[in-house]
Amino acid sequence: MTDTPPITDLSDRAQRLLRTLVESYIREGQPVGSRTLSRTAGLDLSAASIRNVMADLEEMGLVSSPHTSAGRIPTAAGYRLFVDSLLEVKPLDSREVQTLRERLSPELETKALVESASGLLSAVTQMAGMVRVPRREHASLRQIEFMKLSERRVLVILVMNKNEVQNRILELDRDYSAGELQQMANYLNDRVVGRDLASVRQQLLREMKAVREHMNSLMLAAIELGEQAVAADQGADDVVLAGQFHLLDYAELTSVEKLRQLFEAFNEKREILGLLDQCIHAQGVQIFIGQESGHRILDDCSVVTAPYEVGGHVVGVLGVIGPTRMPYDRVIPIVDITARLLGAALNSRL
Amino acid sequence: MTDTPPITDLSDRAQRLLRTLVESYIREGQPVGSRTLSRTAGLDLSAASIRNVMADLEEMGLVSSPHTSAGRIPTAAGYRLFVDSLLEVKPLDSREVQTLRERLSPELETKALVESASGLLSAVTQMAGMVRVPRREHASLRQIEFMKLSERRVLVILVMNKNEVQNRILELDRDYSAGELQQMANYLNDRVVGRDLASVRQQLLREMKAVREHMNSLMLAAIELGEQAVAADQGADDVVLAGQFHLLDYAELTSVEKLRQLFEAFNEKREILGLLDQCIHAQGVQIFIGQESGHRILDDCSVVTAPYEVGGHVVGVLGVIGPTRMPYDRVIPIVDITARLLGAALNSRL
DNA sequence: ATTTGGCACTCTCAAGCCGCGAGTGCCAAG
DNA sequence: CTTGGCACTCGCGGCTTGAGAGTGCCAAAT
Numbered sequence: 001m002t003d004t005p006p007i008t009d010l011s012d013r014a015q016r017l018l019r020t021l022v023e024s025y026i027r028e029g030q031p032v033g034s035r036t037l038s039r040t041a042g043l044d045l046s047a048a049s050i051r052n053v054m055a056d057l058e059e060m061g062l063v064s065s066p067h068t069s070a071g072r073i074p075t076a077a078g079y080r081l082f083v084d085s086l087l088e089v090k091p092l093d094s095r096e097v098q099t100l101r102e103r104l105s106p107e108l109e110t111k112a113l114v115e116s117a118s119g120l121l122s123a124v125t126q127m128a129g130m131v132r133v134p135r136r137e138h139a140s141l142r143q144i145e146f147m148k149l150s151e152r153r154v155l156v157i158l159v160m161n162k163n164e165v166q167n168r169i170l171e172l173d174r175d176y177s178a179g180e181l182q183q184m185a186n187y188l189n190d191r192v193v194g195r196d197l198a199s200v201r202q203q204l205l206r207e208m209k210a211v212r213e214h215m216n217s218l219m220l221a222a223i224e225l226g227e228q229a230v231a232a233d234q235g236a237d238d239v240v241l242a243g244q245f246h247l248l249d250y251a252e253l254t255s256v257e258k259l260r261q262l263f264e265a266f267n268e269k270r271e272i273l274g275l276l277d278q279c280i281h282a283q284g285v286q287i288f289i290g291q292e293s294g295h296r297i298l299d300d301c302s303v304v305t306a307p308y309e310v311g312g313h314v315v316g317v318l319g320v321i322g323p324t325r326m327p328y329d330r331v332i333p334i335v336d337i338t339a340r341l342l343g344a345a346l347n348s349r350l
Numbered sequence: 351m352t353d354t355p356p357i358t359d360l361s362d363r364a365q366r367l368l369r370t371l372v373e374s375y376i377r378e379g380q381p382v383g384s385r386t387l388s389r390t391a392g393l394d395l396s397a398a399s400i401r402n403v404m405a406d407l408e409e410m411g412l413v414s415s416p417h418t419s420a421g422r423i424p425t426a427a428g429y430r431l432f433v434d435s436l437l438e439v440k441p442l443d444s445r446e447v448q449t450l451r452e453r454l455s456p457e458l459e460t461k462a463l464v465e466s467a468s469g470l471l472s473a474v475t476q477m478a479g480m481v482r483v484p485r486r487e488h489a490s491l492r493q494i495e496f497m498k499l500s501e502r503r504v505l506v507i508l509v510m511n512k513n514e515v516q517n518r519i520l521e522l523d524r525d526y527s528a529g530e531l532q533q534m535a536n537y538l539n540d541r542v543v544g545r546d547l548a549s550v551r552q553q554l555l556r557e558m559k560a561v562r563e564h565m566n567s568l569m570l571a572a573i574e575l576g577e578q579a580v581a582a583d584q585g586a587d588d589v590v591l592a593g594q595f596h597l598l599d600y601a602e603l604t605s606v607e608k609l610r611q612l613f614e615a616f617n618e619k620r621e622i623l624g625l626l627d628q629c630i631h632a633q634g635v636q637i638f639i640g641q642e643s644g645h646r647i648l649d650d651c652s653v654v655t656a657p658y659e660v661g662g663h664v665v666g667v668l669g670v671i672g673p674t675r676m677p678y679d680r681v682i683p684i685v686d687i688t689a690r691l692l693g694a695a696l697n698s699r700l
Numbered sequence: 701a702t703t704t705g706g707c708a709c710t711c712t713c714a715a716g717c718c719g720c721g722a723g724t725g726c727c728a729a730g
Numbered sequence: 731c732t733t734g735g736c737a738c739t740c741g742c743g744g745c746t747t748g749a750g751a752g753t754g755c756c757a758a759a760t
Contacts, residue, residue: 033752046704051753068710069752145497147507155515157497157507165505167515245613248606256598263595383723396733401724418739419723703760710753717746723739730733 010081014053017041018062019086022074026325029250031071076290076324079302083287083328090329096124097337104341106348109163110134114240117318117342122243125331127322128266129242132276134308134315134346136160137198144188144226146181154181156225162349170228176221184222192226201227239273241266247301250323258300265297276317279305285336290324300324304331306339310346318342360431364403367391368412369436372424376675379600381421426640426674429652433637433678440679446474447687454691456698459513460484464590467668467692472593475681477672478616479592482626484658484665484696486510487548494538494576496531504531506575512699520578526571534572542576551577589623591616597651600673608650615647626667629655635686640674650674654681656689660696668692 010018020041024032034047034054041050054072057063062078065071074082103116114131121129143159152175158166176184192200204227208220244266248259265271275293279286288303298321305319318339320331360368370391374382384397384404391400404422407413412428415421424432453466464481471479493509502525508516526534542550554577594616598609615621625643629636638653648671655669668689670681 031752035752047752048704048706048754049702051755052703055754065753067712069712069750071752143499147495147509149493149509149512153512155507155509157505157517159497159499159505162500162503163519165517165519167507167517169513169515243617245610245617248610248613260595260598263598267593267595381723385723397723398725398733398735399731401726402732405725415724417741419721419741421723701760703758705758706756708753708755710751712751713749715747715749718744720742720744722741725736725738727735728733729735730731 013043013045014057015086016043017050017053018057018074018078019082021063021072022078022082022086025073026327029325031066031073033071036071074325076292079289079324080292083289087328087332089332092330092333092337100124100338100341104338104345106345107163108345110346113342113345115242117338118240118242121318121320121335121338122246124334125320125322125326126243126246126249127320127326127331128244128247129318129320130272130276131240131318131342132273132280132316133238133240134310136315138196138311138313138315140194140196140311140350141192141200143193144185146185146225148176148178148181151175154225156228164349170225172225184225187222188226237273239269239276241269241272247322258297261297262301265295271295271297275303276305276319280307280314280317282307285332285339287328287332302326302328304328304335306335308339308343308346310343311350315343315346363393363395364407365436366393367400367403368407368424368428369432371413371422372428372432372436375423376677379675381416381423383421386421424675426642429639429674430642433639437678437682439682442680442683442687450474450688450691454688454695456695457513458695460696463692463695465592467688468590468592471668471670471685471688472596474684475670475672475676476593476596476599477670477676477681478594478597479668479670480622480626481590481668481692482623482630482666483588483590484660486665488546488661488663488665490544490546490700491542491550493543494535496535496575498526498528498531501525504575506578514699520575522575534575537572538576587623589619589626591619591622597672600675608647611647612651615645621645621647625653626655626669630657630664630667632657635682635689637678637682652676652678654678654685656685658689658693658696660693661700665693665696 017037020037021032024036024040034050037050037054038045038047043050054063057078058065058072060077061075062081063072064075066073100120103120104113108116110133114133118129118131121127121131123129139160141158142161143157145157145159147155147157149155149169152172154170154172154176156168156170158168160166191203195203204223208223208227244263247262275288275295275298278294282305285304285306288298288305290302291299293301293303300323301321302324303319303321304326305317307314307317309315319335320326322331367387370387371382374386374390384400387400387404388395388397393400404413407428408415408422410427411425412431413422414425416423450470453470454463458466460483464483468479468481471481473479489510491508492511493507495507495509497505497507499505499519502522504520504522504526506518506520508518510516541553545553554573558573558577594613597612625638625645625648628644632655635654635656638648638655640652641649643651643653650673651671652674653669653671654676655667657664657667659665669685670676672681
């Protein structure tokens with residue numbers, strides 16, 4: 001009963017010391033000794049007393065020493081406790097929020113908006129930023145049009161909202177006249193407009209089965225064409241990274257081999273995509289410290305993510321990757337606010 | 351007369367030795383001593399004799415020794431001479447060409463094609479690949495259509511070729527009916543289709559001045575709208591990079607600070623863009639060794655580029671960035687062929 | 701019972717030293 | 731002109747050493 005929430009095991013003093021230690025290590029990047037703690041923790045204890053506490057903390061697996069006579073550094077568990085119970089999150093000052101808001105203008109088109117968000121995350125935190133591009137399942141469809149390109153090729157135009165238009169080129173099974181295409185578009189517009197892509201797709205599939213016999217072939221073709229048009233959300237399996245190079249600044253990641261692997265992973269994106277997708281259903285900011293993310297390559301890193309919403313649905317995730325000793329008190333609100341602002345920007349153009 | 355083409359100053363023997371030295375250094379990455387050269391150059395000379403030649407080469411600034419008792423390594427000038435006069439370019443074997451050709455299928459849309467090219471360059475050479483996206487000035491226009499989105503917003507669709515469609519959203523000064531938009535489109539299609547963007551733009555500007563008075567206002571509006579539509583080739587100022595992480599493998603670039611700057615430059619792209627633009631008018635493969643590129647960040651790198659053409663016009667440049675000791679004999683034909691294949695792929699879908 | 705000063709101990713890190721190996725330059729003999 | 735020989739230089743890995751930082755533990759003090 002006393003070991004699952006280790007916080008109850010910890011005296012105020014131990015908590016205070018752990019907190020000071022973590023803060024100091026995050027700031028300086030160097031092991032913290034008892035002497036330093038006795039000076040900075042404001043507890044008016046001698047170094048010797050502090051050493052006793054540190055020995056306890058070490059036994060609990062919250063801190064460790066790189067070698068006998070270095071100070072202590074937090075372990076992953078130490079960071080975890082720190083983040084969960086000891087951290088005081090600094091609210092961003094309104095000037096910073098204002099800057100973020102300006103750079104995430106609803107006027108931008110989706111891609112630019114996402115790139116801007118990723119760039120901002122990296123610039124503001126001095127770490128790597130990442131944004132999972134928004135899923136479109138719940139984006140509602142405003143209008144659908146066909147445009148004949150050549151005999152069997154037709155351009156499908158899906159108008160999503162004020163600032164976003166998608167188009168796809170489809171290969172048809174036979175030649176349709178411009179008039180036929182217009183009819184098909186009208187037919188589809190009648191029954192899909194204002195609905196979201198996912199439900200449109202479902203409905204089209206349903207209708208296709210239901211009316212196959214007693215329906216004229218043009219309608220059937222229309223449905224099929226519509227289905228094809230809204231089917232694959234191509235390119236949606238993507239994530240936009242920015243500022244990876246910032247990670248070169250952190251000495252603790254300096255094993256060239258590790259760095260290489262990390263950058264290779266950034267290049268491939270697959271792993272990052274998996275990471276982000278796995279926390280798309282979490283509520284609010286989520287933090288993975290060290291191995292918690294489950295991805296080997298990120299063992300020495302921490303990841304802070306937050307989902308963002310449009311129209312009440314989570315449509316994507318964004319976050320940053322940095323060293324485990326990142327300034328969580330700043331990073332957490334930044335990621336949080338950026339997610340809200342990105343959501344808001346996407347939302348306000350529906 | 352004897353100093354501009356230093357090749358005439360060099361005895362056959364010296365050339366042979368320089369060549370062997372450069373090849374060996376490119377392969378091994380380590381200073382080459384006289385002993386090694388005497389064994390590998392196939393000249394049947396003792397190490398002592400070779401030392402004499404090496405002293406000459408050093409005096410000419412073609413090689414240098416990192417310290418008294420290491421072997422010699424090529425200087426930038428040495429690489430230059432090697433590349434200009436001593437290099438035997440290996441033709442790619444047809445299997446490799448075939449692979450490249452398959453991955454650069456004309457079926458892909460422009461963006462995918464460019465990304466594929468960049469990825470291939472990096473994967474095949476194990477260095478960083480880069481592709482300047484094609485300019486569209488000379489891309490001919492097939493069709494132009496307008497689609498009304500809301501009162502004053504209209505979607506302009508520019509059909510460029512079989513696999514490429516551009517669209518832009520324009521804000522209008524007044525409300526046009528769907529019929530008016532159709533008329534405008536017809537008017538524009540009559541006079542622009544099949545011409546390239548640049549000349550279309552010029553013509554529209556000319557007509558705008560010429561007919562301002564005795565023309566009905568709809569035509570004038572059509573011209574203005576058309577002008578706006580083809581005006582800015584947005585997003586064309588771009589370059590697609592790939593495989594930057596490969597550069598982490600080369601020990602000679604291992605000063606973390608330099609690497610950081612390099613990756614920062616990759617991130618910003620501006621500098622890379624400048625580099626590529628500066629060699630867009632060169633014919634065929636161009637090589638910058640060390641400082642020759644004029645960009646500080648690339649002092650320890652070499653750059654190999656080649657422009658690619660569509661319809662007889664150069665529309666872009668591609669290339670690779672790697673260490674000065676890159677295997678030029680392989681890299682040069684790879685860059686060359688990739689440029690040709692990319693051009694061909696873009697061309698065959700006009 | 702907790703806190704503290706003291707002390708012995710451990711370990712890293714930087715500096716210095718040493719000998720090896722690789723390579724050079726030069727010279728005199730071939 | 732070429733070559734073997736020889737003295738010399740220099741970087742590198744290994745070893746030692748001393749300083750500094752920090753720990754753990756104990757006995758005395760509060």
